[in-house]
Amino acid sequence: MSQVRQVSSLFKIARWGVLGVGLSYGFVHARTLHKDAQVKRIEDAYARKVALIEEAKKKFADLNAAKNGSGGEQFNFEDPNFDAD
Numbered sequence: 001m002s003q004v005r006q007v008s009s010l011f012k013i014a015r016w017g018v019l020g021v022g023l024s025y026g027f028v029h030a031r032t033l034h035k036d037a038q039v040k041r042i043e044d045a046y047a048r049k050v051a052l053i054e055e056a057k058k059k060f061a062d063l064n065a066a067k068n069g070s071g072g073e074q075f076n077f078e079d080p081n082f083d084a085d
Contacts, residue, residue: 076082
């Protein structure tokens with residue numbers, strides 16, 4: 001039989017301490033990665049919605065231009081030089 005090697009109690013405590021620090025670091029790092037991924041998902045969803053709104057505005061403008069005829073005069077009622085007479 002071989003003898004069991006005696007390990008110092010300081011070494012045992014240090015091993016458990018390093019294990020605890022590693023687990024804590026892993027937990028905090030995972031939370032940070034999860035939070036960053038969630039922020040990216042929210043930003044991507046917002047950008048997708050903005051792109052859809054811009055596309056809808058463009059299609060609406062094209063449809064209204066086709067309805068009103070091509071090249072008709074457009075009036076700016078907010079212009080201070082506009083004269084209705």
